[in-house]
Amino acid sequence: MTAPFEELAGLDKLVHEPARLAITTALSACHEADFLFLQRLTGLSKGNLSAHLGKLEAAGLVAITKHFAGKRPQTWISLTETGRQVTDAHWNRLDDLRRRSRAWAPEDTPP
Amino acid sequence: MTAPFEELAGLDKLVHEPARLAITTALSACHEADFLFLQRLTGLSKGNLSAHLGKLEAAGLVAITKHFAGKRPQTWISLTETGRQVTDAHWNRLDDLRRRSRAWAPEDTPP
DNA sequence: CAGACCGGTTTGCGTGACAAACTGGTTTGT
DNA sequence: ACAAACCAGTTTGTCACGCAAACCGGTCTG
Numbered sequence: 001m002t003a004p005f006e007e008l009a010g011l012d013k014l015v016h017e018p019a020r021l022a023i024t025t026a027l028s029a030c031h032e033a034d035f036l037f038l039q040r041l042t043g044l045s046k047g048n049l050s051a052h053l054g055k056l057e058a059a060g061l062v063a064i065t066k067h068f069a070g071k072r073p074q075t076w077i078s079l080t081e082t083g084r085q086v087t088d089a090h091w092n093r094l095d096d097l098r099r100r101s102r103a104w105a106p107e108d109t110p111p
Numbered sequence: 112m113t114a115p116f117e118e119l120a121g122l123d124k125l126v127h128e129p130a131r132l133a134i135t136t137a138l139s140a141c142h143e144a145d146f147l148f149l150q151r152l153t154g155l156s157k158g159n160l161s162a163h164l165g166k167l168e169a170a171g172l173v174a175i176t177k178h179f180a181g182k183r184p185q186t187w188i189s190l191t192e193t194g195r196q197v198t199d200a201h202w203n204r205l206d207d208l209r210r211r212s213r214a215w216a217p218e219d220t221p222p
Numbered sequence: 223c224a225g226a227c228c229g230g231t232t233t234g235c236g237t238g239a240c241a242a243a244c245t246g247g248t249t250t251g252t
Numbered sequence: 253a254c255a256a257a258c259c260a261g262t263t264t265g266t267c268a269c270g271c272a273a274a275c276c277g278g279t280c281t282g
Binding site: 003005008009010011013016019021022023025026028030033041042043044062075091092093095097098101102104105106 | 114116117119120121123124127129130132133134136137139140141144148152155191193202205206208209210212213215216
């Protein structure tokens with residue numbers, strides 16, 4: 001069994017970052033959410049949420065559609081298919097890495 | 112059940128950061144390691160590893176002892192007791208958050 | 223004894239996260 | 253009718269962080 005720590009150190013920070021992991025995970029439970037709902041769910045500030053959404057959108061993990069609810073603007077956010085896959089894969093990978101780390105023991109101990 | 116996403120977004124980045132999570136997790140499997148062994152395990156550059164160890168030590172998660180192996184310097188690194196607890200707690204929390212996220216469904220859907 | 227090597231540390235720099243300030247429009251108060 | 257407050261976000265500024273390259277004291281090799 002190869003050591004999982006190098007893979008651990010190389011985790012994709014785009015999805016691993018706590019705020020974004022919260023966003024994508026929340027969206028994978030919601031399928032869609034508007035900006036303020038998402039803000040309340042995650043507890044992020046508006047600016048922060050906006051910035052993170054920008055990055056997730058640029059990476060193609062999230063789709064953002066703006067329309068008007070009555071006379072007010074409103075933004076709806078949803079995971080893209082790749083976004084859903086990446087989020088799931090990340091959680092699975094974390095779980096896998098944890099288990100492999102637990103199973104691992106130093107075979108070639110340092111001299 | 113309260114929504115886990117806010118807690119997710121607020122994860123402690125000191126231990127959550129991939130490189131440091133790799134270091135602490137590796138150490139929790141090793142109990143002690145020297146600098147180069149740890150570097151090979153994690154695949155980090157020397158400078159990078161040194162900097163991360165500095166932060167972990169400053170936070171009291173890691174103990175660093177320098178001695179001489181023959182005539183060469185050598186640094187041994189080990190988790191402190193709190194370091195071990197924090198690392199374990201973080202993995203447990205991740206697992207818990209994942210399960211809570213999966214179980215969660217929007218009760219008050221956005222208007 | 224000069225140059226390569228070892229075991230790290232320090233410096234420099236580009237990114238990134240975050241909150242505060244701003245924008246463009248809408249509603250409320252008087 | 254007009255100002256003040258509010259809403260739904262976006263942009264700006266700042267500070268910290270991760271990363272690799274340069275550096276450094278000491279050791280081994282030719």
